[in-house]
Amino acid sequence: GQNIDQPTEMTATEGAIVQINCTYQTSGFNGLFWYQQHAGEAPTFLSYNVLDGLEEKGRFSSFLSRSKGYSYLLLKELQMKDSASYLCAVPDSNYQLIWGAGTKLIIKP
Amino acid sequence: ETGVTQTPRHLVMGMTNKKSLKCEQHLGHNAMYWYKQSAKKPLELMFVYNFKEQTENNSVPSRFSPECPNSSHLFLHLHTLQPEDSALYLCASSQEGGTGANVLTFGAGSRLTVL
Numbered sequence: 001g002q003n004i005d006q007p008t009e010m011t012a013t014e015g016a017i018v019q020i021n022c023t024y025q026t027s028g029f030n031g032l033f034w035y036q037q038h039a040g041e042a043p044t045f046l047s048y049n050v051l052d053g054l055e056e057k058g059r060f061s062s063f064l065s066r067s068k069g070y071s072y073l074l075l076k077e078l079q080m081k082d083s084a085s086y087l088c089a090v091p092d093s094n095y096q097l098i099w100g101a102g103t104k105l106i107i108k109p
Numbered sequence: 110e111t112g113v114t115q116t117p118r119h120l121v122m123g124m125t126n127k128k129s130l131k132c133e134q135h136l137g138h139n140a141m142y143w144y145k146q147s148a149k150k151p152l153e154l155m156f157v158y159n160f161k162e163q164t165e166n167n168s169v170p171s172r173f174s175p176e177c178p179n180s181s182h183l184f185l186h187l188h189t190l191q192p193e194d195s196a197l198y199l200c201a202s203s204q205e206g207g208t209g210a211n212v213l214t215f216g217a218g219s220r221l222t223v224l
Contacts, residue, residue, distance in 0.1 A: 008149065031210060042111050042199070042215035043152075050210075087152070095211060096165060099151040 002026045004100035006088050011106045012078055020073045020103045022088035030091040032071050034062055037102070038084045046073070046086075075105075083107045112136040115200050115216035122190065123224050130185040130219045132200030140205045141183040142213065143175060146197040158183060159205055190223045197221070 003025045012018040024032065031050040037043040049055060049064035049071060061074040073086055085102040092098050113134045122128050134141065143155040157165035158177040172194075174186040183200055197220050201213040 004151070033210070033212075035213075040217070042113070042217045043213075044111070044215070045212045048210040048212070089152075091211070094165070096154055096157065097152075097213070101149055101151045 002090070002092060002098050004088055004090065004098060006086075006100040006103045008101065009104045009106065011108060012075075014078055014080060014107055014109050016078050017074065017076050018078060018105065020075070020086050020105065022071045022073075022100055024069050024071070024088070024090050024098075024100075026069075026090050026092070026098070028093055029066055030095060032062075032064055033089045033097065034071075034073050035087040035089065036084050037087060043087055078107050080107050080109070111214050111216065113200055113202055113214050113216035115198075115219050117219055118217065119220045119222075121222045121224065122187070124190060124192075126190075127186070127188040129187065130198055130200075130221075132183040132185075132216055134181055134183075134200075134202040134214070136202055136204075136214060138202035138204045138214070139180055140203045141177060141180070142201040142203075143183065143185050144199040144201065144215075146199055146218070152199070156185075187221075190221075192223050195221055195223045 006022045034046040035043040047062040054063045059076045064071045085104045087102045088100040089097040116131045140159045145153045155169045156175040176184040197218040199218045200216040
């Protein structure tokens with residue numbers, strides 16, 4: 001079957017760096033998505049990785065290793081507004097997304 | 110504003126009530142989705158409409174009934190719900206058939222409480 005695992009909750013300090021991991025098991029592979037969801041708001045698209053390696057977008061970077069079934073989201077220079085849940089998702093064979101339960105990131109001053 | 114608008118944002122209903130959730134997208138997308146989000150659980154895909162045709166129904170109980178009158182509007186009709194149906198219901202849209210990632214744009218959700 002298909003499965004996605006990510007930590008339930010993480011805490012980090014303002015100004016620091018945090019890495020949120022995601023491991024997946026799928027029958028095929030059609031890329032991996034990261035979304036951000038602030039409490040009470042819509043999930044919003046952060047990144048999409050289909051090839052191995054690191055993709056950087058400002059303070060946020062996303063890494064993928066297809067051979068290890070592993071991805072991480074790296075957040076640098078953390079700000080209080082980065083407190084949110086971070087959702088990892090991969091498409092199934094019908095290209096519908098299978099989601100992890102999300103990682104709640106708490107930023108402390 | 111994401112371009113996907115959901116109403117109402119909050120809804121409380123009894124188990125015998127009938128209510129509807131509404132979703133409207135202003136992005137010109139051709140696919141729309143209903144998801145259920147419960148605390149500490151993964152998003153659950155309920156229904157997918159592609160060009161107004163339902164293409165996915167993930168074994169959702171018949172007390173949930175979707176309607177897609179056109180590619181911009183999506184409804185979720187609710188009747189005789191159970192307390193375990195209390196959750197955040199998210200609508201999303203996307204442009205299917207293009208190259209690259211099929212990115213979903215979500216609405217802010219309708220928080221449903223069933224008493």
